[in-house]
Each structure stands twice: as C-alpha cells, then as structure tokens.
Amino acid sequence: MKLYSGPLSLFTAKVRIALDEKGLAVERIEVPFSRESAYEPKHPEVLRINPKAQVPVFVDGDLELYDSTLILEYLEEIAPTPPLLPGDPRDRARVRQLELSADEVFFPHVWTLIAQRFYATDSDTADPEAVDAALAALAGQSRELDRRLGDADYLGGAYSIADIAYGMTFRFATQLGFALPDDAPALAAWLERVHGRPAFQREIEGENAFVATLLSAA
Ligand SMILES: N[C@@H](CCC(=O)N[C@@H](CS)C(=O)NCC(=O)O)C(=O)O
Structure with missing residues (x-):
C-alpha cells in the first residue's frame, strides 16, 4: 500500500493517524510542499490519479483512491479492528x-x-x-x-x-x-x-x- 502524503496536509494527517491506530504499514511518498509554492509542482502520480490534484492519494494494488473520507472508509473495511466506526x-x-x-x-x-x-x-x-x-x-x-x-x-x-x-x-x-x-x-x-x-x-x-x-x- 502507498500513501501520497503532504507533510503538513491536514487531510493526509487523518489518513496517517487512522493507519497508525490500525497498525497498518504503508509506503509513504511525500509530495513537494513549501510555504512559497504550496503544493506545486504536483506529484505526477497525484495528477494522474486525482482529478482534483490533491493529497491524500492512496494506492492498494490496482485500487487507486483519493479523498481522505473515502480512504478512511476503505481502511475500516480492510482492517476493522480496532474499529474507528461504531457497529450500530x-x-x-x-x-x-x-x-x-x-x-x-x-x-x-x-x-x-x-x-x-x-x-x-x-x-x-x-x-x-x-x-x-x-x-x-x-x-x-x-x-x-x-x-x-x-x-x-x-x-x-x-x-x-x-x-x-x-x-x-x-x-x-x-x-x-x-x-x-x-x-x-x-x-x-x-x-x-x-x-x-x-x-x-x-x-x-x-x-x-x-x-x-x-x-x-x-
Ligand atoms: N476533500 C479532500 C481535500 C484534500 C485537500 O484539500 N488536500 C490539500 C492538502 S491538505 C491539497 O492537496 N491541496 C493542494 C491543491 O488543492 O492544489 C480530502 O478529504 O482528501
């Protein structure tokens, strides 16, 4: 599994924390970021996978996902323990x-x-x-x-x-x-x-x- 990750990206941080809580290891690829240029230049894989050109982007084999909320949902499905969503x-x-x-x-x-x-x-x-x-x-x-x-x-x-x-x-x-x-x-x-x-x-x-x-x- 790979995570295209922004070092100061709040939305990527949600995913990093969920991965850590669930004890899941991923290859973390830090995209370019600076105060002057923000997220430019965009990482080519982020541009290819996410039409919004944003991080986080998550790859698991041939599955390529963008948007932190959807990625959290996927992590819950593949690693339900410890749960980050209630049962009811x-x-x-x-x-x-x-x-x-x-x-x-x-x-x-x-x-x-x-x-x-x-x-x-x-x-x-x-x-x-x-x-x-x-x-x-x-x-x-x-x-x-x-x-x-x-x-x-x-x-x-x-x-x-x-x-x-x-x-x-x-x-x-x-x-x-x-x-x-x-x-x-x-x-x-x-x-x-x-x-x-x-x-x-x-x-x-x-x-x-x-x-x-x-x-x-x-
Ligand atoms: N709704 C998206 C928001 C993602 C987002 O805003 N990512 C920011 C970093 S925190 C980004 O890549 N910004 C660069 C840009 O929009 O060009 C999510 O939850 O993943």
Missing part, C-alpha cells in the same frame, strides 16, 4: 456526519486562518475582518460540540474517525491562533484526550519536525 448503523451514520462536518463545515473557517496567517503574510493581502469572522464561527461551532459531548469521552461515544477529523482540524486552528472558548470545558478535555493518543502524538511530532525545517530554511 444509526451511530455509524452520526459519526460519518460528524466526520463530514469537520471537513466541510468547520474546516472552511480554518482554511481562512491558513490562507491569512500561513500563506498571506504581508499586509497587502491580509484581511483582518475575514480572520475575525472565521474565529467567531469556530468559537460558535466549538460551543455546539461542547454541548454535544456532554459527559462523553469522544464525539461519537467511542473513539472514531470523527475524533480524528475534528482532532486534527482543531490542532491546525489552535496552531494558527484560535483559542478554545472558556465556556467549552468538555471540548477542552476531549481535545487533550484525543491529542494525547499515541497516534496523535506521533503525528504531531512529525508535523513539528517538518515546521522546524521550514522555519530553519526561511
């Missing part, structure tokens, strides 16, 4: 919905922070109003997640792909200056629990090492 169909659907909302409802505001605070570093391109709106939206969604968690340890009851997706997305948000609201204590405890998992720790160490190389090259 209604609970599975809820977890899938949460995983999708991490990518499509929460992440777009994190993307604003990435665009504004990681890529657009000069005052001509920076848009402080967009940043304020993104931070407010993230705070609102954080409070909803806090209410949803209540006394539960994980978003879907047991640890799942929803925790992987939100756990990584919150990491990017907090790295880029988002602070969890003070009135979301269950969420803060959840984030600490998720980030404390060995698979998250290894992912975070790898990302920190890559960021250190970016900073030392700057």
